[in-house]
Amino acid sequence: MDAFYASVELLRYPQLKGLPVVIGGGRRREDDLLARLRVAHPEHAWSEQNLHEIPLDFFPRIAGYTGRGVITTATYAARQFGVGSAMGVMKAAKLCPDAILLPVDFDQYRHYSQRFKAIITDIAPSMENRGVDEVYIDFTDVPGGQREGGRVLARLIQKAIFDDTGLTCSVGVAPNKLLAKMASEFNKPNGISIVQPEDLEAMIWPLPCRKINGIGPKAEAKLVQHDIHSIGDLAKRDRLWLMQHFGKSYGAWLHDAAHGKDERPIETASEPVSISRETTFEHDLHAVRDREALGAIFTRLSEQVAADLQRKGYVGKTIGIKLRYDNFQSVTRDQTLTAYVNQAQAIRQAAGQCLKRVDLTRRLRLLGVRVGSLMKLEDWQAQGLRAEAAPAQPYTESLFGDDSLSK
């Protein structure tokens, strides 16, 4: 199989290209860029249409920001300063106070994501989704896909995407998904890289292990303890030794990955396993003191999850919660019902039961509601299944009530 990995850089404002821009921040209303600009410069009538004409000086710099947000992504210019995804905004401000901070805009990302993917499937129908801005493509069967080792097709796709969206994208072409993903990193944000089996030693082995998709910070730290730093170091280790030290399954996978082996096919369709909503509070909340606020948030999360289920056409029967304490420790509880549900009230009810099984004496920073064991609504209806009767108690009862606290 020939795989092709494409990754798009999401940046809407042409005048910001090449500048240190970070996208992220808090969840406050005033983080909307237009709202902020209207407050700062009421003399201008900025709208979605003329957003790209806003002078550079008007974009908010990071310095002066206060809040709890994290960076969602950063341009390559910003990354030069060490700023990166998932970093706290305050830390990013220290590293690069002049960076321009833009609020996240998921509606825009979804819109451009759909266009980006539609353009690709028009050219190469065998596509696997890897999130808003990344896809794998199997172009074995695409006419002309083999020309110049895939470079011709890659250029064609890049051009089609740019012409339609104005977005650039980087592309990696290789014999499998693992290598294609690594290849796509070589030439960001608008390049094409081709990796062939014989390039393994020269191009892949010098890279740090962390570059392998599936080796995260924990695994990397453990590898370093064993004096394994590069992918080449990893490749030289004995397969059985790796299996003994990293587990049978993960150890074998590490060995395969280091040797560039990967036989996973392109998955063109997938069903969701779970649907969830969670929120980190602006300030830590306490179950007793902030009972009302927490109860309202809990209800809202349940309603959002229910709306997501209904909009996407699913029912589920495992209801769960997630809590994060002020010390960042997380706990989860879940409960499997006897019937499938998709109503806020039923979800809220079951989630409330879960809540009674956790320690609520510590302050909380995050609360989440999840529904798993999903089934398609149409399949559920076809089976003639019925939702259980609505719970007797109204779900508006105080969630963080005395029940939850009596230990």
Place this chain on the structure above:
DNA sequence: TCTGGGGTCCTAGGACCC
């Protein structure tokens, strides 16, 4: 002035059944 929000997959123990 640490640490988002959506997911997936894996592991591991216990219940329960045959």
Place this chain on the structure above:
DNA sequence: TCTGGGGTCCTAGGACCC
């Protein structure tokens, strides 16, 4: 009166990815 082995489901936690 000692204690099998396999299979599935449920639950909790954690690593990892975009």
